[in-house]
Amino acid sequence: MKLRGVIASTLGSRQFWVWQICGALIYGIPVAIRFATGSVYLPILSLLETPWVDHYIPGNLVEKILVGAFFPGGAGGVAGEIFFSFYRGENLEGKRKYYARFAGAMAQTAAWSTFQFWGNLQNIIGPYGGNIFEYPMVYPLNFLIAAFSIFTPDVLKFMKSRVAQAHSSLVKKV
Structure with a gap:
């Protein structure tokens, strides 16, 4: 399949849009809380606050x-x-799947970091008194987190199977 067709097929994938939209919503929850409360600190996660380095x-x-x-x-x-x-015309397994995930995670993190950098240069101040965009010095940390996030779909699949197992065992007991 040609590159144009691969891109069109990727953008036409339901799974692609579920992850993009749900991921953006999850990303936006802390942002919305910060705007609503006017504070950088989130009510529950601030209990686990790490010291700034x-x-x-x-x-x-x-x-x-x-x-x-x-x-x-x-x-x-x-x-x-x-x-x-779509590019290979087959489902990826093993190393190829994780290499593909890694490439995608790095590409999307690079695009997102570029947007964050542009926003940081605009210096838009939020209700808590600081720039609403990330400081460029945390971008390497974003890439490190993205490198490990290639396992997120597997972790969620595992958790889903455990919840389903627990649910079915509870239903059998009743």
């Missing part, structure tokens, strides 16, 4: 890992897997 490791590290696992890293990983599956 200059601008390289932010105080909201736990939130960053949780959110980054889904967007842009996790969603990009799924996009890469779908793209290369």
